[in-house]
C-alpha cells in the first residue's frame with residue numbers, strides 16, 4: 001500500500017472516526033460520503049463522528065494461512081465486531097486465546113501495530129479489539 | 134427481445150496445466166466451442182471474455198483483442214470486450230453475450246472465460262484473489278478470502294446449528310462427482326474424516342473445504358434460438374439471466390448468512406423463466422468454499438434458509454438426490470480458474486441438457502441452473518437453461 005494512501009486513512013484507523021448523517025442521524029463506520037438512506041439529501045451533511053470503540057463479537061475465525069505481511073502473526077483471530085453505536089467492522093482480536101472466543105463477547109478497540117511492509121520499511125498502525133475484562 | 138440459445142461449448146481440462154499458457158488455454162477452449170457449434174470463426178460478430186486478474190496472474194491486461202488474435206480472427210476486427218467481476222467474471226461475460234444477441238445487435242457471439250493462476254506462487258495467487266474483498270477495510274487488517282467465508286460459516290453454525298460434518302459432506306460429494314468428470318482438477322474421492330482433519334486454513338474451514346487454484350478456460354457460442362437448428366441438432370435455450378450486487382465488505386451486511394446478491398439474481402431469473410426452484414432438475418452453484426454451497430442452495434430457494442447443511446447431510450444434493458448440485462464436481466473438485474468458472478458451469482449445464490454428461494448424467498434433465506458469485510457475495514449471476522420444446 002502506498003504511503004499517501006495509508007496517510008489518507010489515518011484518522012479513521014487511528015481514532016475510529018466514522019461519519020454521522022445529520023439528516024437522519026445514522027452513524028457509519030467505515031466512513032462514507034453518501035448516506036445510503038438519504039443519498040443526495042446527505043450531501044454536505046456527513047459529519048465526522050468519534051466512535052467509543054466498545055463492541056461485541058458478531059462472528060470470528062482463526063487465520064492459519066495468512067497473507068505475506070501477516071505470516072509472522074499467524075495463527076491470529078479475525079472477527080466482525082458490532083460497535084455499540086451500530087456499525088460493524090472487521091478487525092483482529094488480541095489478548096484472548098482462540099478457545100475462549102465466543103460470539104457475543106464484549107470487546108474494546110486498542111491501538112496496535114497492524115503490519116510491517118518490509119520492502120518499504122513502513123509500519124502500519126490501526127485498531128484491534130481485546131476483551132473487556 | 135429475442136430468445137437465445139447456446140449452440141456450442143468447449144473447455145480445457147481444469148487444473149495445474151503447467152505446460153499451457155494463458156493464450157494456449159483460451160485458444161483451445163474457443164476452438165473446441167466453435168467446432169462444437171459447427172460455426173466458422175469468420176462468422177462471429179463479437180466476443181466477451183471473463184478474466185478476473187490476467188494482469189496480476191500473468192502480467193497481461195487487455196486480453197480481449199488477444200483472444201480474437203490468437204483464434205486467428207484478427208483480420209475480422211470484431212469487437213471484443215473483457216469482463217471483470219472477480220470470480221463471477223465468466224458468468225457475467227456469458228450474460229453480456231446473451232444480452233447482445235437478445236437485443237438483436239449481434240447474431241453470433243462467443244462468451245469465454247480464462248484464468249492462468251499457477252504461473253505465480255500460491256501465496257501471490259491467494260493475495261490476488263483477496264483483491265475481490267474490500268482492501269481498505271478487510272484486507273488491510275489481515276483478513277483473507279477463506280477467512281471471509283469462515284466468518285460466514287461460524288455465524289451459520291451459531292445461528293442454524295450447521296455442523297463441520299455437514300460442511301465436509303459438500304466436499305465429499307463434489308469430489309465424488311469430480312471423479313466422473315474427465316476435465317476436473319481433482320479426480321479422487323475423499324472422506325469426511327480427511328476433510329475434518331485437513332490442515333486448517335481459517336477455522337472452521339480446512340484445506341479440503343477450499344476450492345483449488347486452477348488454470349483453465351471455457352467458451353460458449355450463442356445465437357438466436359430461431360437460427361440455432363441451422364447449426365446443431367440439440368441447441369439449448371437460455372431461459373433466463375439474472376444478476377445482482379451487494380456491499381463489497383462482508384461486515385456491511387445485515388445478515389452475513391444470506392447472500393442478497395444471489396437472492397436478487399435468482400428472483401429475477403425465476404421471474405423471467407416463469408418457473409420455481411422445484412422445476413429445476415440440477416444446478417451448478419458457486420462452492421468456492423463448502424459453506425458457500427450451503428448458503429447458495431438456501432438463497433436459490435432449493436431449501437429453506439438454515440436447512441442447507443441438513444439437506445446436504447441427507448443426500449438431497451447428491452447425483453441421485455432430489456436436486457443434484459455440482460454434478461461437474463463444482464469449484465471444489467472440477468477446479469476454480471476464476472475467470473473461466475462461470476462459463477465452465479454453462480458447459481456442464483449444456484452437456485447435461487444434451488444428455489452428453491456420461492457417468493454423471495442426470496437422467497431426463499430438462500432444466501438446469503448456474504450460479505456464479507464474485508468476492509464474498511458482492512456480485513452474483515444466475516442463468517437458467519433448458520431443452521427447447
Ligand SMILES: [Zn+2]
Pocket residue numbers: 021022023024025026035036037038039042
Ligand atoms: Zn441519512
